[in-house]
Amino acid sequence: MASIMRSASAHWAGGGKDGTGHISSAxxxxxEAPYGFNARFGDGSxxxxxxxxxxxxxxxxTMALAFRLAKDGxxxxxxxxxxxxxxxxEGEGFRITRVALSLRARVPGTDEAxxxxxxxxxxxxxxxxRLLKADITLETQFEG
Structure with missing residues (x-):
């Protein structure tokens, strides 16, 4: 299969704390979804x-799981x-240290294990x- 490429862009004007920016996807x-210091480090919009x-x-x-389930019918x-x-x-910078995935699922025809x-x-x-180097956890809630 050929490689797949997707793109997005960001624009920023001003300093780190007082600047503003926007993010767009192809x-x-x-x-031009707005982002800035307060949206990232506080509770700003x-x-x-x-x-x-x-x-x-x-x-x-979620899509990977759907494909994995389909592989087993x-x-x-x-x-x-x-x-x-x-x-x-972390020091003077920041690092993403964790992603906690929480899944609620209804999948007939299988058991919880x-x-x-x-x-x-x-x-x-x-x-x-596979891209992220953070600790990635998964909590599941199986409903049948």
């Missing part, structure tokens, strides 16, 4: 890179994933998981 899903990483990781993992009624991204100060094993495989194999 697909147009994000179009706008998005931030960590939130976008969380969205990307939740989406990637299973189809999910529902897979709902939340990704909580933790960023901590098998499901958890398949979910762990999907977590390990998802391209975003």
């Amino acid at each position: 697909s147009g899903v994000l179009k 706008g998005t931030n890179p960590e939130e976008l990483i969380g969205a990307a990781h939740a989406g990637c993992f 299973l189809a999910a009624e529902s897979l709902d994933t939340t990704a909580k991204v933790t960023m901590e100060q 098998t499901f958890k094993a398949l979910a762990e495989e999907a977590k390990a194999g998802c391209p975003v998981s």
Whole structure:
């Protein structure tokens, strides 16, 4: 299979604390979405890179799990994933130290132990998981 490339862009004007920026994606899903210091390090409005990483990781993992289930002839009624991204100060900079995935799933035709094993495989194999060097955890809530 040929390689796949996706792109996004960011614009920034001003200093780190008083500047403002926006993020856009080539697909147009994000179009000049605002971001800034307060959205990233406080409770200001706008998005931030960590939130976008969380969205990307939740989406990637959930789709990877759907493919992994299908490989065993299973189809999910529902897979709902939340990704909580933790960023901590390290020296004078910051580092993403953890991504906590939380999954609620309804998958008929399997048992909880098998499901958890398949979910762990999907977590390990998802391209975003493989990209991140943070500690990535997974909590599952199996509903049948």
